[in-house]
Amino acid sequence: MKIITVKDAQAGGKVAFEILSEKLAAGAKVLGLATGSTPIPLYQEIVNSNLDFSDVTSINLDEYVGLPVENEQSYDYFMREHLFNAKPFKQSFLPNGLAEDLQEETKRYDAVIDSHPVDLQILGIGRNGHIGFNEPGTSFDITTHVVDLAQDTIQANSRFFDTIDDVPKQAISMGIASIMNSKTILLxxxxxxxxxxxxxxxxxxxxxxxxxxxxxxxADVIVIADEAAASKL
Structure with a gap:
């Protein structure tokens, strides 16, 4: 595990962009993408760059259950606003949080991941150590699954909603086993x-x-943390 300490989030976004650029130059074709405030500096760097993603596939970690893609808090909407509208990909996959059969949707998403092995997976980390929406207690062996969100995750996400009651209580998340199959992980x-x-x-x-x-x-994890996040290492 390689640790890179930077001054702040903007500096972290620049370093992450450099790593992503190197991976693309080396032939990476599939990116695993994350949402939330953490990857925004990276996405800003991408949008402001001359990188072409027309031959790159993206697979997102997760999506809320019950939010239509037009909802400003859906992760589909987030990705379009922060990245896809400016930098279209060859194809972009997200879980369907409105699927009538959520278990069938998890199987469909596993098939997507299996047929598009991730070269570089972007991750954030929750205050409780979750990655994707894999909450504490989640089996390391699990693939895509429906998650009942932990109360502290709901609380953390409530800042994006009018009230905490509006925060979805479930999500579909790429599983830990799926994340671990990524060639390189950038957290x-x-x-x-x-x-x-x-x-x-x-x-x-x-x-x-x-x-x-x-x-x-x-075997290949790179952590980019600002001085505050790295302060207890």
Whole structure:
């Protein structure tokens, strides 16, 4: 696990962009993408660049259950606003949170991932150590699944909604086993509130109670953390 410490999120976005550019130049064709505030500096760097993604496929980590793609809080909407409208990809996959049969949707998404092995997976990390929407206690062996969101995750996401009651209580998430199959993992963490999770991820025991700790077992993980997030390493 390689740790890169940067001054702040904007600097982190620049370093992440350099790594992504190198991977594309080396032949990467499939990117695993994340949502939330953490990857926005990276996406801004991409949008402002001259990189062409017309031959690149993207696969997103997750999507809320029950939100139409037109909803401003859906991850489909997020990706279009922050990246896809400016940088169209060859094809872009997200889970369908409105699927009538959610279990069938998880199988469909597993098939998408299996047929498009991820070259570079972008990750954030939750304050409780979750990656994607894989909450503490999630099996390391699980693939795409329907998640009942933890209360602290709902609380953290409530800042994006009018009230906490509007926050979806479920999501479809790429599983930990699927994430671990990515060739390279690039995890971004910014802010002091992520410092405990980062310290435990890097130096703590490998345990399903801190999902990100499994990354210790991956052969190629790069962590970009600002000084605040790295303060307890």
């Amino acid at each position: 971004l963490a910014f802010g002091e509130e992520k410092s405990d999770a980062i310290a435990q991820m890097v130096n703590g025991p490998i345990t399903e109670e801190l999902p990100a700790s499994v990354l210790q077992q991956h």
